[in-house]
Amino acid sequence: MKFPFRTALRLLALFILSTCLSWWWFSGADKGWTKTYVTIPATDEITGISYEVKQEKFVPGVDFVALGTGLSFAVFASSFLFSKRKTRSL
Amino acid sequence: MKIQTLAIAALLATQAFADEVAFDFKDPKGVNNIVFKLDAPLESISGTTNGISGTISADPAEPEDIEGKIIVDAKTLTVPNPMMQEHMLGAEWLDTAKHPEITFEIKEVLNSKKDGNAGTADVKGVFTLKGVSKEVVVPVKVTYLPGRLADRTGGKLQGDLLVVRTNFQINRGDYGIKQGENLDKVSDVIDISLALAGAAPKK
Numbered sequence: 344m345k346f347p348f349r350t351a352l353r354l355l356a357l358f359i360l361s362t363c364l365s366w367w368w369f370s371g372a373d374k375g376w377t378k379t380y381v382t383i384p385a386t387d388e389i390t391g392i393s394y395e396v397k398q399e400k401f402v403p404g405v406d407f408v409a410l411g412t413g414l415s416f417a418v419f420a421s422s423f424l425f426s427k428r429k430t431r432s433l
Numbered sequence: 434m435k436i437q438t439l440a441i442a443a444l445l446a447t448q449a450f451a452d453e454v455a456f457d458f459k460d461p462k463g464v465n466n467i468v469f470k471l472d473a474p475l476e477s478i479s480g481t482t483n484g485i486s487g488t489i490s491a492d493p494a495e496p497e498d499i500e501g502k503i504i505v506d507a508k509t510l511t512v513p514n515p516m517m518q519e520h521m522l523g524a525e526w527l528d529t530a531k532h533p534e535i536t537f538e539i540k541e542v543l544n545s546k547k548d549g550n551a552g553t554a555d556v557k558g559v560f561t562l563k564g565v566s567k568e569v570v571v572p573v574k575v576t577y578l579p580g581r582l583a584d585r586t587g588g589k590l591q592g593d594l595l596v597v598r599t600n601f602q603i604n605r606g607d608y609g610i611k612q613g614e615n616l617d618k619v620s621d622v623i624d625i626s627l628a629l630a631g632a633a634p635k636k
Contacts, residue, residue, distance in 0.1 A: 389581055390576075392466070
């Protein structure tokens with residue numbers, strides 16, 4: 344099966360949008376900014392001080408969704424630059 | 434007679450400072466921490482730092498007799514979003530290249546109350562941020578843990594611990610940090626929480 348370039352771009356736009364949204368959703372749908380670390384609470388036994396241990400983890404936020412949606416729309420819009428496949432008239 | 438008087442004065446002075454212990458707040462374990470929170474109408478920002486050092490000299494028997502300075506390496510302030518962090522440390526906000534330290538220097542201890550090895554007090558000191566120094570009074574809770582340094586170092590060092598906790602607020606505008614700007618996203622009021630343990634190894 345061979346797609347015309349226009350259709351391929353639209354499928355790519357759909358793939359970007361769905362990947363971005365599902366990544367954000369399954370990472371906890373964080374409504375804040377994208378984070379590159381998360382913190383785990385801990386307590387020092389001797390002093391009783393509560394502190395946070397940093398753990399490197401990518402948590403996509405609303406800026407990630409906005410970027411993915413924007414990129415998806417840009418790819419979709421660019422598909423209009425390519426003409427439809429011409430159908431031969433009989 | 435004069436020599437005798439001088440000798441007695443020297444002896445009394447030695448006695449007066451004999452019980453003062455210097456606690457070092459540099460913490461290789463990374464437990465000592467400062468949390469800062471800014472709650473603006475559109476955005477809530479929370480960050481931390483472990484880049485804390487400084488010394489406090491205290492006499493556990495005399496809670497009012499305390500002096501010292503806590504220093505924070507401004508470049509170690511972190512927020513989870515890398516772009517926000519870059520802006521925070523940049524020239525427009527904290528300008529850490531020009532002002533690499535945030536400090537609190539103790540000047541006076543007021544209203545101290547002692548309860549066993551713990552105590553509370555209002556500490557008057559000079560808080561310096563982005564090169565601007567202002568006098569502030571912060572409520573402090575102090576816990577003295579004699580002989581507990583060994584537990585923390587696996588027996589490598591003998592000595593005492595001093596745990597200091599405080600929560601206070603400052604206004605970023607007072608320290609020349611974009612006064613009156615971006616208030617919908619970056620609150621003017623900054624909530625600061627400190628929980629620090631200082632160590633005084635026995636020589």
